[in-house]
Amino acid sequence: MALSDDELDRYARHIVLPQLGGAGQLRLKQAKVAVVGAGGIGAAVIPALTGAGIGQLTIIDADTVDLSNLQRQPLYETADIGNAKATLAVNFARARNPHVRFSAIKTRIDGDNAASLLSGHDLILDGTDNFATRLTVSDVAVSLGIPLLSAAAQQFQGQVALFHGRPCYRCFVGDAFDTDDCDTCAELGVLGALTGTVGNFAALMAIRALSGIGPDAAGTLHLFDGATLTWRQIRLVADPECRTCSMR
Known part of the structure; x- marks a missing residue:
């Protein structure tokens, strides 16, 4: 090549x-990258990875555009309301770089389909906004042996971490969030510009990991406070009782 x-x-x-x-x-x-979620985080990640020349991007999102999304999701326009995010994101990205291969998956990822949707990729980047989906994606990433980049933004707080085997995302958050009734940005709010900051940082980490720049960043949580404009790092520790990665 x-x-x-x-x-x-x-x-x-x-x-x-x-x-x-x-x-x-x-x-x-x-490189082949699966982006789970084409919302606030994905709206920054997808253009950045497309512009960087990632060979293949699979965009997985079952949602359609809502008026409230436009505050933080610049992939979409007012005229796009009601249309599928995955399709719109691929159309936007394909116009930006014809050398990248794209796949739009307009299906909600869950325990039944996650392995088939995510297998064959070199990196999974999760920008979804609920713990149940994040834990499902993490569990499957561990079972498939694929590195996972997890990025989230809520209110003024952002967090990004790269996981590769052990510790895993479940080691970080535990087992208490395997339901869909946890708080999301719809209930708690999120500053629109924060998702772009966090998403671009996640894209930078992805490019760094895939191209082999610098030491391995797996196992370190990067926290950003948009109110104080400060970053800090926390080294994550594997949970000896983790039901996902403790036996691997």
Whole structure:
């Protein structure tokens, strides 16, 4: 696999970076990423990964555009209300970069279909807004041996972490959230610009991991406070009783 003349021009600002170069750009071109959720986080992640030249993006989201989404989801327009987010996101991204292969999955991911939808990818990026889905995605990521990047934003708080096996996301949040009745941004609110900040940071972590830049960041939680404009890091510890990863 090689970069075409158009790709060499398109990714020129990447290729001149000594930490990335042509070899790193080729690794991005060979990568397959599943983005779960085309909402606030996904609306930042999808353009960033598309522009970076990820080889294949699978966008999984069963929702349609609602008027309240437009405050933080710049992939969509007022005229898109009522239409499928996954399809609209792919159309937006395909127009941005024809070298990326896209797949729109307009299905809610759950325990029955997650393994079939996520297998074959090099990285899963979860930007959904409820714990039940996040735990399902994490459990399947562990079983498939695929790295998981989890990103979330609520009110003024954002968090991003890369998980690869152990510790896993369930080690972080525990077993108390395997239901759909937990709080989401619809109930608690979220600052629109925060989702872009967190989503772009998650995209940066994805590009870094896939291209081989720097040390492995797995197991560190990155927390952002949008009210104080501060970042902090917390090293996550594996739960010896975790039902997902303790036996692996």
